Amino acid sequence: MQNPTDRLDRPIVLVGLMGVGKSTVGRRLAKRLGLDFIDTDTAIEDANGGTSAAEVFERHGERAYRDGERRVVARLINGQVRVIATGGGAFVDPDTRRLLTERAITVWLDAPVELLAERTGRRDTRPLLRDGNRAEVLGRLARERAPAYAEAHIHVTSSTASHGEVVNRIVEALSEWLDK
Numbered sequence: 381m382q383n384p385t386d387r388l389d390r391p392i393v394l395v396g397l398m399g400v401g402k403s404t405v406g407r408r409l410a411k412r413l414g415l416d417f418i419d420t421d422t423a424i425e426d427a428n429g430g431t432s433a434a435e436v437f438e439r440h441g442e443r444a445y446r447d448g449e450r451r452v453v454a455r456l457i458n459g460q461v462r463v464i465a466t467g468g469g470a471f472v473d474p475d476t477r478r479l480l481t482e483r484a485i486t487v488w489l490d491a492p493v494e495l496l497a498e499r500t501g502r503r504d505t506r507p508l509l510r511d512g513n514r515a516e517v518l519g520r521l522a523r524e525r526a527p528a529y530a531e532a533h534i535h536v537t538s539s540t541a542s543h544g545e546v547v548n549r550i551v552e553a554l555s556e557w558l559d560k
Contacts, residue, residue, distance in 0.1 A: 384555045385413045391457050392554065393464045393480050395471035395529060396489040397522060399496040401538050401546065405489060406465035408547045416462040420470060423452045433467065442469070450476045457484050468521070472528045481531060485557065487550055488532035491539050493519045533557055 392409070394402040403419050410417035421433040427448070428436050437445045449470055456464055457480065464484070471477050471486070480486050497515040529535075534553045538546045 383413060384551065384558050385415065385461075387558045388413075388415075388461045388485070391460075391462050391464050391484045392550075393453075393457070393466060393484040393486050394489055395466050395480070395486055395532055396468065397491075397496055397518065397525065397529075398468040399518075400468075400489045400491045401543065402465035402489055405538065405543055405546050405550070406463050408543050409550055410463035412547050412551065413463065416460065417465070418456055418462060419465045420449060420452055420456065420467055421465075423456060424449060424467075427452055446470075446473045446476070449473070450479070454479055469525075471532070472525050477528055477531060481533070485534070485554065486532035487534040487536060487553070488529045489546070490529070490535060490537045493522050495539065496522075 392413075392415075394406050394409075396402055403421075406419065407417050424433040424436060425431060431439075433445075436448070440448075446469065449467060450473060453464075453466065453470060453476055456462075466480075471480065471488075493515060496518050534550070534557055536546065536549045536553055541549070
């Protein structure tokens with residue numbers, strides 16, 4: 381499979397629900413393409429003096445968090461071609477979505493809610509999942525966010541495929557998208 385890196389003129393940004401594998405797949409995709417990788421949660425932590433993204437969300441609320449997240453995303457997509465993993469709600473924000481759609485190649489990573497519930501149950505670091513039934517909350521978020529995620533340039537289902545297979549699917553879809 382051909383490496384599309386030489387045809388890239390903007391960052392590749394992974395979007396989708398929490399637990400879908402944006403960070404893990406993003407690191408592998410970046411390595412495969414020979415690009416740098418950055419996770420917006422890490423960048424948000426750095427911008428907040430080491431305070432975790434989850435703590436920033438809880439302390440300041442979702443609206444303030446999304447405003448800060450948009451500023452971080454705008455900074456990260458300015459400049460070099462790289463792979464960026466966003467938080468699950470970043471692409472739902474209309475201003476952030478518009479910014480990413482115009483200045484990056486967006487890839488919606490998708491997976492069944494049952495799988496996401498199992499994956500996100502391994503750690504208690506997700507503020508939106510702390511209250512209520514994990515699968516129900518993820519199901520509601522999936523329904524609410526799907527129209528926004530569907531605006532991504534590329535849609536790849538990860539389901540139970542290995543990370544390597546998901547990376548292959550993204551590279552293939554990216555090559556097809558660049559051929560258009």
